[in-house]
Amino acid sequence: xxxLPLIIKRExxxxxxxxxxxxxxxxxxxIMIILISVVAYLSQLNNDKQRTISILDExxxxxxxxxxxxxxxxxxxxxxxxxxxxxxxxxxxxxxLLYIGKLDSISFxxxxxEFYSEESPSLSLISDLEGILENKLTDLKLxxxxxxxxxxxxxxxxxxxEQESFDGRKTSKIDxxxxxxxxxxxxxxxxxxxxIYGNMxxxxxxxxKTSRIIEVIISSVKPIQLMLGKIIGTSLAGITQxxxxxxxxxxxxxxxxxxxxxxxxxxxxPQQQMMQQAMENPEANMQLQDIMTAxxxxxxxxxxxxxxxxxxxxxxxxxxLYAAIxxxxxxxxxxxxxxxxxxxxxxxxxxxGFFTVIEDPHGTVSTVFSFIPFTSPVVMLMRIPFxxxxxxxxxxxxxxxxxxxxxxxxxxxxxxxxxxxxxxKPSYKxxxxxxxx
Amino acid sequence: MSNLLEVNGVSKNYGDFTALNNVSLTVxxxxxxxxxxxxxxxxxxxxxxxxxxxxPDSGSVFLDGTALSSNHIKDIGYxxxxxxxxxxxxxxEQVLYLAQLKGLSKAEAKIxxxxxxxxxxxxxxxxxxxxxxxxxxxxxxxxxxxxxxNPKLLIFDEPFSGFDPINANLIKDQILQLRNDGATVxxxxxxxxxxxxxxxxxxxxxxxNKILDGKLVDVKRQFKTNTYEVGISIQEKSSLQQELSQKFxxxxxxxxxxxxxxxxxxxxxxxxxxxxxxxxLTSRGDVSHFVELIPSVNDIFIQTVKNN
Numbered sequence: 001x002x003x004l005p006l007i008i009k010r011e012x013x014x015x016x017x018x019x020x021x022x023x024x025x026x027x028x029x030x031i032m033i034i035l036i037s038v039v040a041y042l043s044q045l046n047n048d049k050q051r052t053i054s055i056l057d058e059x060x061x062x063x064x065x066x067x068x069x070x071x072x073x074x075x076x077x078x079x080x081x082x083x084x085x086x087x088x089x090x091x092x093x094x095x096x097l098l099y100i101g102k103l104d105s106i107s108f109x110x111x112x113x114e115f116y117s118e119e120s121p122s123l124s125l126i127s128d129l130e131g132i133l134e135n136k137l138t139d140l141k142l143x144x145x146x147x148x149x150x151x152x153x154x155x156x157x158x159x160x161x162e163q164e165s166f167d168g169r170k171t172s173k174i175d176x177x178x179x180x181x182x183x184x185x186x187x188x189x190x191x192x193x194x195x196i197y198g199n200m201x202x203x204x205x206x207x208x209k210t211s212r213i214i215e216v217i218i219s220s221v222k223p224i225q226l227m228l229g230k231i232i233g234t235s236l237a238g239i240t241q242x243x244x245x246x247x248x249x250x251x252x253x254x255x256x257x258x259x260x261x262x263x264x265x266x267x268x269x270p271q272q273q274m275m276q277q278a279m280e281n282p283e284a285n286m287q288l289q290d291i292m293t294a295x296x297x298x299x300x301x302x303x304x305x306x307x308x309x310x311x312x313x314x315x316x317x318x319x320x321l322y323a324a325i326x327x328x329x330x331x332x333x334x335x336x337x338x339x340x341x342x343x344x345x346x347x348x349x350x351x352x353g354f355f356t357v358i359e360d361p362h363g364t365v366s367t368v369f370s371f372i373p374f375t376s377p378v379v380m381l382m383r384i385p386f387x388x389x390x391x392x393x394x395x396x397x398x399x400x401x402x403x404x405x406x407x408x409x410x411x412x413x414x415x416x417x418x419x420x421x422x423x424x425k426p427s428y429k430x431x432x433x434x435x436x437x
Numbered sequence: 438m439s440n441l442l443e444v445n446g447v448s449k450n451y452g453d454f455t456a457l458n459n460v461s462l463t464v465x466x467x468x469x470x471x472x473x474x475x476x477x478x479x480x481x482x483x484x485x486x487x488x489x490x491x492x493p494d495s496g497s498v499f500l501d502g503t504a505l506s507s508n509h510i511k512d513i514g515y516x517x518x519x520x521x522x523x524x525x526x527x528x529x530e531q532v533l534y535l536a537q538l539k540g541l542s543k544a545e546a547k548i549x550x551x552x553x554x555x556x557x558x559x560x561x562x563x564x565x566x567x568x569x570x571x572x573x574x575x576x577x578x579x580x581x582x583x584x585x586x587n588p589k590l591l592i593f594d595e596p597f598s599g600f601d602p603i604n605a606n607l608i609k610d611q612i613l614q615l616r617n618d619g620a621t622v623x624x625x626x627x628x629x630x631x632x633x634x635x636x637x638x639x640x641x642x643x644x645x646n647k648i649l650d651g652k653l654v655d656v657k658r659q660f661k662t663n664t665y666e667v668g669i670s671i672q673e674k675s676s677l678q679q680e681l682s683q684k685f686x687x688x689x690x691x692x693x694x695x696x697x698x699x700x701x702x703x704x705x706x707x708x709x710x711x712x713x714x715x716x717x718l719t720s721r722g723d724v725s726h727f728v729e730l731i732p733s734v735n736d737i738f739i740q741t742v743k744n745n
Contacts, residue, residue, distance in 0.1 A: 211524050212521025
């Protein structure tokens with residue numbers, strides 16, 4: 001008799017109806033969004049404050065280089081001593097005083113600029129000031145040598161290399177960034193999914209063991225059916241939760257941006273920064289259209305199919321290990337010893353993904369780890385956007401499926417024996433003995 | 438077919454440990470069969486093999502004439518010693534789920550469940566969670582789970598543990614009723630008085646081996662010692678005692694009476710007749726007490742286990 005659908009249904013409903021699950025499902029996106037909004041709001045608040053900087057330029061060379069901006073107001077001092085200037089700035093509690101000494105030659109100026117402030121100034125402010133001064137002084141020097149500044153500016157060339165693969169696919173910098181985002185998201189999603197729902201499966205197995213219902217259940221169904229039912233049911237609950245998160249998160253984000261006028265999208269993640277760098281290239285001047293083109297350049301079909309296959313196989317591989325661990329122990333505190341070897345390859349995969357694949361998606365390390373079954377789901381998912389030959393994908397998937405079957409068989413053995421074992425925590429040696437029973 | 442269950446030479450090893458060694462037994466249809474043995478003897482392993490939870494290393498099991506297979510799952514109801522239900526699941530949902538796993542349809546399970554809840558005086562627990570119930574109540578639910586699909590073979594492992602005397606009695610009556618309705622019951626317990634009361638046949642397992650089995654009356658006959666418990670009102674107690682000790686093996690007995698009788702256990706030899714002893718005794722005084730001592734299951738259990 002096939003009871004799998006019945007078991008899946010029960011596991012799913014029990015998870016979904018569970019109070020803490022419901023709370024987590026609806027509260028997490030709210031908390032996340034609130035957190036993001038608060039951070040966004042605070043950083044905006046910080047940027048909004050206008051700083052006043054006083055300048056005492058005794059050389060008289062650079063004072064016209066400073067223009068008031070949204071964030072900074074420049075206040076020019078003239079005809080006073082440094083000591084007086086300092087006193088005034090301190091009195092007015094201005095942010096700081098920029099002092100340029102009185103010198104005849106431009107060449108000496110760069111070495112005689114000082115900034116006085118109450119506290120040590122922010123790095124970005126100093127580099128801003130340095131930038132302004134450098135530009136101005138370079139211009140002055142060039143002028144002094146008799147160059148026409150305007151001509152120099154207009155003759156500056158901006159280069160943006162067009163990239164194209166041998167089979168004619170055009171790529172660009174923004175392409176790579178997009179690939180990175182897609183691959184990273186896929187890999188990270190799988191990683192998170194395994195950790196969150198693998199643990200949930202493990203706990204549910206332990207619960208069945210400690211409540212001792214297990215013996216009644218397995219007098220009716222085969223342990224492997226129960227195990228698979230548990231894994232599938234919990235995963236479906238997980239997918240439900242993820243979907244709710246995505247929808248709820250999206251809606252909330254939209255509402256908050258609309259109501260509070262905080263442009264949450266401006267919050268910058270490292271990838272977004274890279275994207276912006278790519279877009280800042282003035283000549284290329286990337287538009288939304290370019291992003292769309294890059295998006296269509298991605299191997300979308302391949303990406304989706306590979307994502308589904310690697311995700312399912314990778315997730316099942318790990319979750320059956322979690323189920324076996326749950327079966328081997330009596331309580332959650334005993335799981336640590338067994339969780340570590342399971343977590344190691346997973347964490348390794350994510351590190352390889354985020355460091356090696358980004359650097360060189362088709363290098364030896366990336367390629368090798370995208371074949372090793374315990375790391376391949378994450379690493380391969382991150383590589384695929386960069387274009388992986390089909391034979392590599394298939395081979396990796398084949399190895400993964402082979403391992404997956406082996407591991408499920410192995411986990412089912414442990415599970416079958418483990419669920420009826422109570423008392424002391426088994427050693428690895430005993431686990432191996434169980435497989436032979 | 439007069440036997441519902443036949444276990445033929447079943448052995449099971451866990452690594453170096455032998456849990457069952459070539460155990461055979463036959464459970465007659467419609468009987469209550471006592472599966473006895475000290476802790477760790479292998480009873481649970483045997484029960485798990487019958488339930489197909491574990492597979493035997495060698496030997497075979499036949500249920501109702503056919504080799505045990507997954508088709509038999511619906512024919513067996515099992516109440517494990519370690520009780521357990523999903524703590525956070527509602528009673529109704531839970532029992533329906535477990536009944537469906539045994540192959541009942543949802544509608545059928547619902548009808549039967551209502552019937553059983555009434556029969557066991559279980560009130561409106563449908564929407565309560567197991568963790569809100571008392572232990573006895575949860576046990577009752579578990580009993581219902583065991584019998585709901587109307588199995589041919591019922592296996593009860595310590596069915597009365599956790600029940601107060603009133604509910605234990607209720608459950609006992611239900612077991613007898615189920616037997617009368619045609620079910621066969623395997624009954625594993627350490628409470629010898631309930632074996633005495635309920636079982637038709639018994640098997641004793643000790644250290645993985647079967648050491649005794651048969652009809653309860655036959656086993657008792659096998660262990661009887663021809664000893665009679667006697668109470669007699671008489672003036673010269675010591676002289677009668679003297680007289681009896683020359684003919685028989687006697688020992689002082691201890692039982693409650695109203696008068697000041699001479700109380701003795703008298704063991705007859707094989708040629709002696711109980712009638713002769715009785716007429717001899719009546720000729721000497723008023724006999725208030727004359728009972729054959731039947732060995733209790735408890736005595737048989739202890740004696741057999743100690744001798745092995």
